[in-house]
Amino acid sequence: MKITTHLVSAPLHTPFVTALRTATHADSLLVEISDGSVSGWGECPQVWKVTGESLAGAQACVEGPLTTALGDLGPDDLTEALRRVQGAVQANFGAKAAVDVALHDLAARRRGQTLHGFLGSTVSVVRTDVTLSAGDPEALAAAGVARVADGFDVLKVKVGTGNAAADFERVRRIREAIGPEPRLRLDANQGWNRRDAVSAIRALEDAGCDIELVEQPLPAPDLEGMAWVTDRVSTPILADESVYGVRDLVAVIRHGAADLVNVKLAKCGGLGPARTLLELAREHGLGSIVGSMMESHVGVGAAAALVSAYPTTTVNDLDAAWWLKEAPVTGGIRYEGSTIHLPTGAGLGVTGLTA
Incomplete structure (x- = not known):
């Protein structure tokens, strides 16, 4: 080879x-x-x-x-x-x-065979959320309305900016702008401390903002803090940066640090380890999603094939390639609103570089 x-x-x-x-x-x-x-x-x-x-x-x-x-x-x-x-x-x-x-x-x-077929699946479409970049409340509200118009019904909002009150206002304005139907999930990217996380999440719960989940509210190593937050809020907590491999997930499970885990190929080392993580999460009653970094149709296509063969418990976070103005490869997955269409050609369906 x-x-x-x-x-x-x-x-x-x-x-x-x-x-x-x-x-x-x-x-x-x-x-x-x-x-x-x-x-x-x-x-x-x-x-x-x-x-x-x-x-x-x-x-x-x-x-x-x-x-x-x-x-x-x-x-x-x-x-x-x-x-x-x-x-x-x-x-x-x-x-x-x-x-x-x-x-x-x-x-x-x-x-x-297609890659998802090789993994044992006949499902050729999977769903994704879409992320709203961090910004001021008005810009985020407008972006939320635009993404719903684009066909997305699960929006992920970046928070953890260092100002919990400002984060609350951003999310409140988005919910007000998009109405009650689209799902909202938050990603703090480790940006809160324990008390700010609980304060912000409870405030959003009390305001009726209907948050589906909050991803990685605290720094990755602070599993005790994650468990402290999880115990004090009703909104499910999703572990992302806290989990790379099996040992990390076992530690999260033992601490009761999260309700769900975000599995990413670039964090765990590929499709083989990712399957193990998804199976381990399921065995221990944790929810799961498959996510992506800022990747192209190659990385996202592989993650989508994994989801096709190993379904997760909620909509996945695979919008990375949607953000690309120009793809670096030809062929592969195709977006249609919140739906990712997997290729019908062999493997990932990638036929080469664009240049």
Whole structure:
């Protein structure tokens, strides 16, 4: 198998603003694994504030120890290839995910199957929410109305800006503008402390803002604090940055730190580890969603294929590629409002780079 890496930077149609960063481009490392006739694709996004991985580091990891680990292994031994990838290095979850997905994609293509079909599913559509970037109340309210008009009925609002009262006003204005039907979920990106989180969530509950869930209200290591918040509010709490792998999820479960978990390929290392996390969550009564970083149709397509085969308990967070002004690849998934249409062609349906 031949492994090739491609550095890509895809412009967004609108700046993506959170409590952690402002993005105008989706910067990723695409990994292409070829058997000489067909290629499988995978993606590692650069998200400094979350995973800490750089594109340079991911590229070095893929071209160095991960390529070495695969050695002269043939394309038909997927199980052994995936085992070697996960054992080759510590951490480097985004790099591992890119190779893991590319290997799955290649295996599906060699069999003439879609990736979701290869994973055991016949479901060709999945739903996603859409994120409203951080901003002032009026701008967010207008954005909420626009996204509902675009066909989205689950909106995610970025909060945790350091001012809980301002966060409350933003959410209140959005709910007022969009009416009672669309679902609202919040993502604090670790931006609150314990007392501010409880105060803000309770205020929203008392105001009848009908919040579906609150994602990662506290810094990732503070599981005791997450449990403290979870115990004091009625709104479900979703763990994101607190969970990369199985040990993290076990710790969340033991602490009672969250009601749901957000599984992301670039955090856990690929489709194999993601399936384990989803199964573990289900066994222990935790809800689940599958999310994405700022990724292209490659990374989001793989996550959507996972959702198709391993359904989650609520609408997923897979709008990343919707934000792209121009895709770095041809083919793949297609958005239609809140619906992601999976490809009918083999694998991820990606046919190559756009340039």
